[in-house]
Amino acid sequence: MYKKIIIYIIFISLNISYSFSEIIKPNNRIDPAKVVNIQLSGLMNNDNPIKNHGIKQTWEFAHPSNKKYTGPLPRFIEMIKSESYQMLLNHLENEIVEIFKSNNRHGFEVTILGKDKKYYKFQWIVEKYYQDGPLKDCWLTTSVSNPISLGSSI
Secondary structure: OHHHHHHHHHHHHHHHHHHHHOOOOOOOOOOHHHHHHHHHHHHHOOOOOOOOHHHHHHHHOEOHHHHHHHOOHHHHHHHHHOOOOHHHOOOOEEEEEEEEEOOOEEEEEEEEEOOOOEEEEEEEEEEEOOOOOOOOOOEEEEEEOOOEEEEEOO
């Protein structure tokens, strides 16, 4: 009896871990603000449940034109871990404010509190993808500005 319960608990635990580790895929029902939120949530918990999961989640919502600029995933991982963007990894909090929108393009001001207890501001641009294929009509990130340091939270 106890053996069955333990096996059941292990099975449930593995199932829960697996479901949390799934990458969210772009689809045309995800609005622009949600795209940014999904990316920031991933980066906020980058190595959970597996190493670089958050960066991979962010990559999933990168526009194909952005992927051409940032290179393949291994290069994108290096870029996010570089001095320019590392404050996004495992940041403590974030705020997303829409600053402009049109039918096919939305801009957001993103402020994060890095684990270094400093605030940083980014401009995050999301555009609708119109070419045929699985990404048609999905909102995808076309650019993220370099960070602007806003100073210490203390």
